[in-house]
Amino acid sequence: xxxxxxxxxxxxxxxxxxxxxxxxxxxxxxxxxxxxxxxxxxxxxxxxxxxxxxxxxxxxxxxxxxxxxxxxxxxxxxxxxxxxxxxxxxxx
Numbered sequence: 001x002x003x004x005x006x007x008x009x010x011x012x013x014x015x016x017x018x019x020x021x022x023x024x025x026x027x028x029x030x031x032x033x034x035x036x037x038x039x040x041x042x043x044x045x046x047x048x049x050x051x052x053x054x055x056x057x058x059x060x061x062x063x064x065x066x067x068x069x070x071x072x073x074x075x076x077x078x079x080x081x082x083x084x085x086x087x088x089x090x091x092x
Contacts, residue, residue, distance in 0.1 A: 032056055033070055036063065040075065041083040048075060 032055045039051055052063035067075045071089060081088040 028056075029066065033066070036067065036075065037078075037080070037086040040078055041080055041086045043083075046075075051075070 035055050036051060039046060048063065049060045052058075052060045055063070057063040057066070064074050067073075067078070071078060073089075079090040080086045081090055
């Protein structure tokens with residue numbers, strides 16, 4: 001995932017808001033989350049600490065906290081309906 005500073009993005013878009021008046025922090029959080037989902041559906045063996053650091057989380061705990069906040073489960077518990085439907089989770 002490419003790292004872009006929030007201040008640079010604000011200048012690039014001419015304001016401190018991006019698309020639909022979403023704050024830049026929320027936009028980058030969504031992008032970071034989508035990148036983690038891409039890695040989950042890739043089928044490759046996952047080392048969560050590497051995923052966390054690669055995607056800009058402070059550490060593995062930070063990744064798990066934000067992931068659980070968004071989905072209700074931890075990253076290893078996440079089961080997408082299908083690889084091409086990574087944003088849809090199988091029930092419990």
